[in-house]
Amino acid sequence: MLGSFNITFDYFSITLLLGGFTALLSGFVVFIHNRKKAENIAWLLSNLTSAIWSFGYFAMINARTHDFAMWSNWILHMASIYVPVFYFLSVAFITNTFHLYRKQILASAFVGFIFLFFVPTTWYVTDVIPKAHFNFVCDAGPLYIYYTIYFFAVVLYALLLVFRKLKSETDSIQIQRYKYIILFTIFGFAGGGSVFFLTFNIPILPYPLILFALYPAVSGYAIFRYQLFDVKVIATELLVFVIWISFLVRIITSNSINDRLINITLLLFMIVAGIFLIRSVIKEIKLREHIQKLATDLERANQDLANANNRLKELDQLKSEFLSLATHQIRGPLTAIKGYASLLLEGDYGKIPVKARNAVQVMFNSTQNLVVIVNEFLDISRIEQGRMKYDMVDFDMNTLVTDIVTELKPMIDKAQLSADIIVDKHNPCEVHADMGKIKQVVGNLIDNSIKYTPQGGITVSVLKENKKVRIQIKDTGIGIAQDDVSKLFAKFSRAKDAFRTNVIGTGLGLYVAKQMIEAQGGKVWVESEGLGKGSTFYIELPEKSV
Numbered sequence: 009m010l011g012s013f014n015i016t017f018d019y020f021s022i023t024l025l026l027g028g029f030t031a032l033l034s035g036f037v038v039f040i041h042n043r044k045k046a047e048n049i050a051w052l053l054s055n056l057t058s059a060i061w062s063f064g065y066f067a068m069i070n071a072r073t074h075d076f077a078m079w080s081n082w083i084l085h086m087a088s089i090y091v092p093v094f095y096f097l098s099v100a101f102i103t104n105t106f107h108l109y110r111k112q113i114l115a116s117a118f119v120g121f122i123f124l125f126f127v128p129t130t131w132y133v134t135d136v137i138p139k140a141h142f143n144f145v146c147d148a149g150p151l152y153i154y155y156t157i158y159f160f161a162v163v164l165y166a167l168l169l170v171f172r173k174l175k176s177e178t179d180s181i182q183i184q185r186y187k188y189i190i191l192f193t194i195f196g197f198a199g200g201g202s203v204f205f206l207t208f209n210i211p212i213l214p215y216p217l218i219l220f221a222l223y224p225a226v227s228g229y230a231i232f233r234y235q236l237f238d239v240k241v242i243a244t245e246l247l248v249f250v251i252w253i254s255f256l257v258r259i260i261t262s263n264s265i266n267d268r269l270i271n272i273t274l275l276l277f278m279i280v281a282g283i284f285l286i287r288s289v290i291k292e293i294k295l296r297e298h299i300q301k302l303a304t305d306l307e308r309a310n311q312d313l314a315n316a317n318n319r320l321k322e323l324d325q326l327k328s329e330f331l332s333l334a335t336h337q338i339r340g341p342l343t344a345i346k347g348y349a350s351l352l353l354e355g356d357y358g359k360i361p362v363k364a365r366n367a368v369q370v371m372f373n374s375t376q377n378l379v380v381i382v383n384e385f386l387d388i389s390r391i392e393q394g395r396m397k398y399d400m401v402d403f404d405m406n407t408l409v410t411d412i413v414t415e416l417k418p419m420i421d422k423a424q425l426s427a428d429i430i431v432d433k434h435n436p437c438e439v440h441a442d443m444g445k446i447k448q449v450v451g452n453l454i455d456n457s458i459k460y461t462p463q464g465g466i467t468v469s470v471l472k473e474n475k476k477v478r479i480q481i482k483d484t485g486i487g488i489a490q491d492d493v494s495k496l497f498a499k500f501s502r503a504k505d506a507f508r509t510n511v512i513g514t515g516l517g518l519y520v521a522k523q524m525i526e527a528q529g530g531k532v533w534v535e536s537e538g539l540g541k542g543s544t545f546y547i548e549l550p551e552k553s554v
């Protein structure tokens with residue numbers, strides 16, 4: 009076998025050998041990494057054909073005999089015809105566009121198949137003859153120009169595909185990936201393609217072959233192994249590689265033993281240093297991949313959280329709708345029960361025995377409580393669905409509060425509590441608000457004071473201060489523990505021992521009050537010196553602007 013060669017280890021032979029070996033390495037490393045992935049198989053095929061071409065070319069230019077050079081020429085061409093096809097296939101898989109380019113890939117494979125038949129004929133390569141300082145180089149036959157056109161047309165078409173993907177891509181990592189595919193393609197085909205000149209007897213020696221030698225190593229490594237691209241990383245590896253090759257060339261071309269020894273030592277040193285450098289770069293990439301993964305995981309978790317939150321909002325909305333529907337349905341029958349109980353009590357259906365009367369009275373009171381609860385639920389569902397309407401009018405707070413207290417007087421009396429009202433009749437406190445809702449809130453707060461004050465009294469006052477109108481409801485009741493003060497206005501919130509004084513209670517009244525007052529630009533709060541020391545509730549609304 010070796011007898012068939014007359015090897016000159018010059019720049020061209022070395023780069024061809026190196027290119028062939030690195031192509032094999034790159035193809036197999038990727039393939040072994042994941043043997044089932046279509047893009048890896050295509051990558052292996054394209055590197056395998058490149059390697060066969062590279063070794064074939066090496067064999068041809070270093071052949072001793074014409075016959076051996078001719079055989080080498082056939083083999084290298086049979087492989088090189090399929091280099092662009094497999095390259096196209098790889099690109100289509102990597103860019104996920106195989107389904108779009110299937111026909112074009114098949115067409116290029118078919119054209120290549122036809123060329124295969126012509127390889128052993130003189131139509132294709134007329135002969136292998138000495139050219140430049142090479143032992144043998146192929147000489148183009150009449151068909152060769154068509155093969156050349158086919159070769160570069162397929163490569164350019166595939167390259168355009170990558171350009172197109174690059175334009176429409178928004179993901180930054182993917183963009184980097186495409187940019188490097190373009191770069192490696194130019195490396196590989198500009199390097200390998202430089203041998204076409206000699207075939208057509210154009211006196212340009214294939215110096216760019218070094219690019220071909222570099223492309224499989226760098227591209228294979230970067231595209232499949234790390235997927236993450238970084239100019240710095242690629243540049244480091246290129247540098248290390250170029251340094252190694254240049255030392256190798258210097259060793260081979262050294263004139264003296266001394267020179268050669270120095271170069272060998274330097275190369276060994278550079279191999280170790282280079283490996284360290286590349287290793288640290290790999291470490292850095294792994295770290296970055298890890299961080300990238302964490303970031304993606306975080307993003308996904310955030311997305312899940314956002315989805316869950318939306319779902320919760322939907323459920324909350326559904327709950328409010330259900331509440332609104334259910335309470336509406338309950339209100340009708342309740343009104344009927346309350347109405348008939350009231351008629352019974354008033355004797356509209358004749359005199360009722362005392363025993364029955366008590367029972368009807370309990371029925372009436374309970375229904376009355378239920379109506380309050382149902383109304384609170386309805387208010388809440390309206391507030392939460394944003395359906396609560398405010399009918400804003402101008403009115404005097406002094407008059408409204410006096411009316412409310414007058415209306416509630418019978419209840420206050422019944423609870424045996426005193427009631428004081430402090431308003432300045434000559435100094436009206438005008439506000440712009442929803443009178444009905446203010447009445448409801450103030451009524452509710454006074455009602456609470458009655459419920460939570462076993463003895464003593466209630467003082468309601470209205471005053472004007474700093475362009476604000478303030479209503480103050482002060483009682484001598486059970487008071488509020490310091491811990492509870494800040495919590496009472498929350499939904500369903502009741503003080504720990506509220507049930508002792510007022511068994512029925514939902515903890516919704518103050519929540520509704522707060523929502524309604526704040527929606528009208530006001531404030532509501534409570535102050536208490538502690539348990540057993542009474543409480544004072546405040547409502548503040550902006551004074552009507554003149």
Ligand code: ADP
Nearest residue numbers: 456457460502503506513514515516517518543
């Ligand atoms: P409910 O009275 O139905 O429980 P509210 O929302 O109206 O609901 O009141 C919430 C809680 O605030 C009550 O359970 C009670 O603990 C406390 N509270 C309200 N008003 C007073 C008051 N005047 N004195 C003492 N505690 C009060």
